[in-house]
Amino acid sequence: MTPMEIELDLRDAVRSIPDYPKAGIIFRDITTLLGNARAFRRAVDELVQPWAGMKIDKVAGIEARGFILGGAVAHQVSAGFVPIRKKGKLPHKRVSMTYALEYGEDEIEVHADALVAGERVVLVDDLIATGGTAEAAIKLLRQLGAEVLAACFVIDLPELGGADRLRKLGVPVRTLISFEGH
Numbered sequence: 001m002t003p004m005e006i007e008l009d010l011r012d013a014v015r016s017i018p019d020y021p022k023a024g025i026i027f028r029d030i031t032t033l034l035g036n037a038r039a040f041r042r043a044v045d046e047l048v049q050p051w052a053g054m055k056i057d058k059v060a061g062i063e064a065r066g067f068i069l070g071g072a073v074a075h076q077v078s079a080g081f082v083p084i085r086k087k088g089k090l091p092h093k094r095v096s097m098t099y100a101l102e103y104g105e106d107e108i109e110v111h112a113d114a115l116v117a118g119e120r121v122v123l124v125d126d127l128i129a130t131g132g133t134a135e136a137a138i139k140l141l142r143q144l145g146a147e148v149l150a151a152c153f154v155i156d157l158p159e160l161g162g163a164d165r166l167r168k169l170g171v172p173v174r175t176l177i178s179f180e181g182h
């Protein structure tokens with residue numbers, strides 16, 4: 001399938017909710033895609049398609065929607081799964097990374113023993129906007145010595161520049177659907 005055919009196929013499975021969680025934001029809700037067996041399978045298959053023949057040791061997913069997609073992708077490529085969580089959720093020794101939000105900052109964490117240096121990792125989340133969250137996740141994974149093969153998202157908001165931001169870090173980016181605006 002061409003990128004255009006994949007996009008046409010998946011676009012209608014995403015629900016768009018204007019002014020959520022606040023005025024001016026269009027929330028791209030993937031629960032409708034997850035609930036559609038055919039669309040869910042296609043999204044999981046297509047997310048890592050360019051790397052499918054390569055050795056992938058781990059798939060890292062960003063809380064919370066990245067867990068659903070990343071878990072399915074990990075199973076599909078016979079890799080382990082690494083949860084990247086919001087601060088304060090992981091019980092064992094962890095490393096953390098702070099990143100800037102529009103107002104203030106946030107922090108994500110990963111277990112320090114979730115990866116062995118040199119492991120080949122693919123990062124997965126539902127959507128990339130500014131790329132701030134994914135950039136912090138890549139830095140965390142690299143801090144543990146991971147080789148980040150790619151970052152994969154179902155949805156891109158290209159006007160916010162997140163995918164380009166990750167490419168500048170030297171990480172190939174794959175996205176399946178683009179939406180205009182924020």
Ligand code: AMP
Nearest residue numbers: 026027028127128129130131132133182
């Ligand atoms: P960012 O760090 O700006 O790339 O934001 C990415 C994170 O915020 C992802 O985990 C998304 O799930 C969430 N997010 C940002 N904007 C939206 C949006 N318009 N609709 C749904 N989720 C969003």
